[in-house]
Amino acid sequence: MEYEKRIGVTTWPCNRGRTVNRLMLVAAITLVGLSSQAQKIWENRTGCAIAQGDLAPGYLFAQKTVTAYVDGDAAIFFENRFAAEGALWVSFATAASGPTGVKVNDAMFWGAEYHFLKPSRWDPYVSLTPGVGLVSVAYRNGEGVVMRTPYELAPLGSASIGCNYYVGSIFHFFVKVQGVFGQVTSVMPTSSRLDELKFTGGLAFNLRLWKPKKDAPKQKGW
């Protein structure tokens, strides 16, 4: 305390300081929230693209391990409620508990998203995205030696549910859960299942690629 007085700095007692810090954090989040409410969001999603990249966890059911990925997603809205989606997942830790199991589980997905609500801040959606994995598995051969398979292509089926929250026209927050099923076959004695739940969430960016035509001719009933 003496030293602090000498140099003219006042520090809070430890517990009190933490409380103040928490209050400041809550105030900052509230302010960001309030200011974002004032920002404009898209009134028409047609022609907009969204993109995000983040670190994402997964859970491989067959080997009961948590996996980790670098994930990049992009979607282009062709209608207010429809977007074409593409995603790239690169595994950097498959955290197998033993020396054997799926060691590389990269994947690419493509497909369609259906967004339930008209443009608003909340944007829940579902998607159907088949894909293909690039997989390598460690296994024990007949002599008990651990071997690695070459990289194999594995067809994957997947569906996901997610929700975006638009805080402005430039970016939004999102969460998504993706269920994946598939199997990899290679030189190892038995095939390996690739059934997995993948989780993503964070900040994504929005970009308008084109302005929707207002006076486009319409088919009867469309």
Next chain:
Amino acid sequence: MKSFHWTVVFLIALLFPIAALHAQDSTKADSKAKQIFSDNFGGLVSLGARTDINIFTAAPKSPGIGSGGSLRVQLLDRLNTEWFGDYVTSSLYNKAHRVDAHIGWNVMFYVLDPKGFTRKFTPFVAAGQCFDYTSVRLNGENQPLRSKATAAVQMELGCHYNITPRFDISLSTLYDLHLGKDLDTDLNPDGTVSVTESKGAGWEGHVMFILSAHYKIFRLWNTKKGLG
């Protein structure tokens, strides 16, 4: 022998609609051709993604998982075509593995008038052809790769669920009859698997359950009619 009878029945069922089409007079055929450019929904092109479960009669207890894409080009209000490609892998009795790459096309006929795809459920029947490259290899290092290329005739029954007129989810069942080199995978009584190549042609049945999502992207012709 029983399977041969089923094959004959299948082929007759497949050829019957073709014979019926030939029975139409040429004037009607001409007007059908013109209809391609006058029907409201002719020229629509849809792009889609699909995932499928595959059962091959050579190893019916070892279903394969496939993924791919397809393109639809609509000719008439009730007639569509589909061009597809799939990549399928199967684990055969957990002793061998099989990889199939196939491309093909179908002509789809809408059983009920889709009313410009404003009808929510649009059932269809389809028939077409498919070309398949198959490779089979026993599990384990340095096992030889056996492969075959086949052509297939196919029939499909399915239904679109039109979420919006431009966007649909489809569920269908397709039966392929692959004709080509005979490549059999047999589970022996001692639990081992053997892959045998026979001389001459053989056939193999292939059932696919397909889940797909398609979106109408643009018009190839009738462009002035717009997309909605």
